[in-house]
Amino acid sequence: MSKPFAPQSLLSVIAQRGAPHARNVRGRERRVYAILARVTAQPFIPPRDAQFYLLRAHRQPLPANIAARFIEQFTQPGDLIIDPFAASDAVVRAALERGRRILAAEVNPLVAWATRVQATMPAAREINAALKRWGETRKDNETLREYVEKLYATLCAQCGASVNADAFVYVRDGAKNLLAEKIYTCAQCGARRDAVSAGDRLRADNAAPRGLTLPLLTQRLYADDPAHTPRLKRLLEFYTPRNLNALAVLTQKLETDFRQDAARQILDALLLQALDVGAALYATMDALPARAIPPTFVEVNIWRALESAARGLGERAPALRLAPDLATVLGTNAPAAWIGQGGARLFAENAADAQAALVLASPARLDPTFWELSFLWTRWLFGKNAATPLEPLLEAERQRWSWYGGALAKALDETARLVRDEARLVVAFPSGSHAMIEALVLAAASSYALQDFAFRPDDGLQTVTEFGALRGAYQVVWQRRATDAIDEAPSLTGEALRAALRAQALRGALKILRARAEPLAYSWAHHGALTELARTLLLRDVLRQTYRQGNNAFQFLHHEMDAGLKQGYAAELDHWQAKTRVLWLARATEPSQPALCARVERVVRASLGAQKQIGRDALESMTLQEFPGLLTPERELIEICARAAADENALEWNWRAESEDAFRAHARALTAQVGMRLGYQAIEVAAPFDMVWRVEKIIPGSTNGTMPEERVYEDAYGFIFRARFDLDEWSAPRAATPRGLIVLAESQVEFAQHCLWRDPRWQRQLERAGWEFLRVRWLELLLQQSDATRPEFHLAWGLQPAWAERQEQLELFE
Ligand SMILES: [Zn+2]
Incomplete structure (x- = not known):
């Protein structure tokens, strides 16, 4: 038994x-x-896709190169791919170009439409011709194009020439929008950004819709529909009167002159882009849209928006031939694609035996503002009935993570029925939150086993609190589990489940902290915990138990993970508080390997040294190969490491063939000269230093002459000359005297500063070991000064010497 x-x-x-x-x-x-898949970490694939996509800012579609890589990795020609959240045509194109079959659909009818239209856009010539015809229709005494462009007319602040602005900038004051700046290009003075004049304010006021323009639009949007009127009125406030006027006039023309026109679909696509970027939700031209009007926002010239949409759509590859229905794609082995509107059920009912090899997607974010805007824009472009499928998304409960997580779980479980054994599920998105990634990993847990999880935070300093999240890009891979084994496996419940979740979360956090061997923002502790949990069946148990009890699985998981990490404070976890950051770290076990930044520097230097000349993208990709999954380094780190060994230009790195011997000879000569200038004897010695500065001391003899005067020599400072920055070398304890100075090559300064920023503990370690940095540049400056003093020498120590600040201040006064 x-x-x-x-x-x-x-x-x-x-x-x-x-x-x-x-x-x-x-x-x-x-x-x-x-059935517990091993996590086989794969390198993060950097997005290299600057293509234009409709609704891009809202949906952040999967970049084409990332789609291509996963398709090549996990499928064969003829295989079927499913994109259940078709955010753009990128995945469809990537699949067809590689001879695969693909079914793509999206619940949001506007997104589905945009995806389909973008996939089938005609050549640039046709798009431009359609826009031209639209612009040449008459509005009052001028062309429609002139009418719209003139709404943005202004005068150059420099030379007074007439010019149409590209955009205006508004500042919010309570509920009021104050016109503040204009962005334009003057034929004489070039690109400019200036404060607006009284004339500009007056023109903005006069640019509001007149006559029947607005009533005709609102009639179309919400007449006889009291249920949705307040919402739509509120959404229309996302548009300045000037942009509302432009958009309404353009729409009216489409209705009157292009009702049956063959080019209507092209023009609708252009108008959709103008509706999107013309809303007052963008803080700058490149920002992601806010969910409410931000404190500062841009009002883009609507005609320019149409033109840039035409350019963007025109630059794409030729139109695809799409299959008329799912069955056509399922019934062939030849490359074929279908794009449509619908959720997981659509696939379940129409593609039950699909035997797909890959599910590849960038899911919609929980974004009620975008769903509301989709509702507005769908009604605007296609009338009331077309927007009906969006109504459920407007309900208040849809704004909650619990609903989002549940919907994702349902969708992913449905896809699991359409794929063959061992098929992959790949989700990649450029900017996600912890809540979203938790919801995803939990949602996938019952049908898929986590295989790989890569996260890369956005560049730049980010302020983080103890449980504050970094934003960044995610690439996550799962493999379909064998269902019978899963169902048979026993499950944990109640306290046993909670205890297991906490213990496993802590284990995962410690694992990643040790693997990167550096203090980390909470995001890594969180992701380490989450991925460790995903390796077990605990997430399945979370789903089972909480579904049964009607609890919120997503909150439950989040809470237990945090609780597990908090339990770790007592023993294995610690924090480092550094100015604007709280970093997590694993407590004082001997690190088994060098810190991540040192490992990355080694790989980058080796690649540069071997290749001498290498493209920036190529170096990044080569480096990422060596640091897969949660080891993925930030782009910033790779670039800093590269700059320490190579010169950069826009496209490539050129290895700086620096001779370490030459550096040492230079540093030695400089140090000796400065030492002599300051009255020391500079003497070359053997380890632990390369040179010491010796000072002669005279001990006076006794007055009665029994003890003669004595001369003794004392080492005041010890120097080592290093062309490479290597923390490990300097962390070993050493005798306190003499003071040790590391004379460091200038090329290493930025990397050194970055390492000390990543792990503030090193600063303390260096101090304890009695080391201080001395930059070559400051030795040179000391030598240039004919009257350099010993106190000034002290001020020249450090990566950012105190003297530097004084020098900069002096320069200000000169
Ligand atoms: Zn000018």
Whole structure:
């Protein structure tokens, strides 16, 4: 008789992972064990896709190069791919170009339409011709184009010439929008940005809709529909009167002159882009849209928006031939694609035996503002009935993560029925939140086993609090699980489940902290915990239990993960508070490997040294290969490492063939000269220093002459000359005297500063070991000064010497 199953024993086996333990597990447990996919970390793929996409800012579609890589990796020609959240035509194109079949759909009818239209856009010539015809229709005494452009007329602040602005900038004052600046290009003076004049304010006021323009529009949008009128009125406030006027006039022309026109679809696509970027939700021209009008926003020239949309759509590859229905794609082995509107059920009902090889998508974010805007824009472009499928998305409960997570879980479970055994699920998106990634990982847990999880934070300093999240890009891969084994596997409930979740979360956080060997923002602790949990069946148990009890699985998981990490404070976890950052760190175990920044620098230097000349993208990709999954370094780190060894230009790195011997000779000569100038003897010595500055001291003899005067020599400073920055070398304790100075090559300064910023503990370590940096540049400056003093020498120490600040201040006065 087999022993009753003991949850704790399975957990510990799972936790230790790795095949050898499988021997100790019997029967049923062994099967459970077999379905836990090993995490095989893959390199992060940097997005290299500058293509134009309709609704891009709202949907952040999967970049074409990322789609291509996963398609090549996980499918063969003829295989079927499913994109259940078709945010753009990028995945469809990537699939067709590689001879695959693809079914793409999206619940939001506006997104589905935009995706389909973008996939089938005609050549640039046709798009431009359509826009030209639209612009040449008459409005009062001028062309429509002249009418719209003139709404943005202004005068150059420099030369007074007439010019149409590209955009205006408004500042919010309570509920009022104050016109503040104009952005324009003057034929004489070039690109400018100036404060607006009284004339500009007057013209903005006069640019509001007149006559029947607005009534005709509102009639179209919400007449006889009291249920939606307040919402639509509120949404129309996202437009300045001037932009509302332009958009309404353009729409009216479409209705009167282009009702049956063959080019109507092209013009609708252009108008959609103008509706999007013409809303007062963009803080700058390149910003992602806010969810309410931001404190400062841009009002783009609507005609320019149409023109840039025409350019963007025209630059795309030729129109695709799409299949008329799903069945056509399913019934062939030749490359074929279908794009449509619908949710998971659509696939379930029409593609049950699809046997897809890959599900590849960038899911919609929880974004009620975009759903509301979709509702407005769908009615605007296609009338009331077309927007009906969006009505459920407007309900208040749809704004909650619990609903979002539940909907995702349902959608992913449905896709699991359409794929063959061992098929992959890949989700990639350029900017996500912790809540979104938690919802995703949990939603996938019942049908898929996590295989790989890569996260890369956005560049730039980010302020982080103890539980503050970094924004960044995600690439996550799962593999379809064998369902029978999953269902048979025993589950944990109640307190046992909570305890297991907490322990496993802490284990995961510690694992990533040790793997990167540096203090980290909370995001990594969180992702380490989440991925560790995803390796077990605990997430399945979370889903099961909370569904049964009607609880919110997503909140439950989030809470237990945080609780687990908090439990770790007592023993293995610690924090480092550094100015604007709270960093998490694993407590004082001997690091088994160098810090991540040192490892990245080594790889980058090796690649540069081997290639001498290498494209920036190529270097980034090569480096990322070496640091997969949660080890993925920020782009910033790779570039800093590269700058330490190579010169950069726009496209490539050129290895600086620096001779370390030459550097040492230069540093040695400089140090000796400065030492002599300051009255020391500079003497070359053997380890631990390369040179010491020696000072002669005279101990006076006794007055009665019994003790003669004595001369002793004392080492005041010890120097080492280093062309490379290597923290490990300097962390070992050494005798306190003499003071040690590391004379560092200038090329290493930025990297050195970055390393000390990443791990503030190093500063302390260096101080404890009695080391201080001395930059070559400051030795040179000291030498140039004929009257350099010993106090000035002290001020020249450090990566950012105190003297530097004084010099800069002096320069200000000169
Ligand atoms: Zn000018």
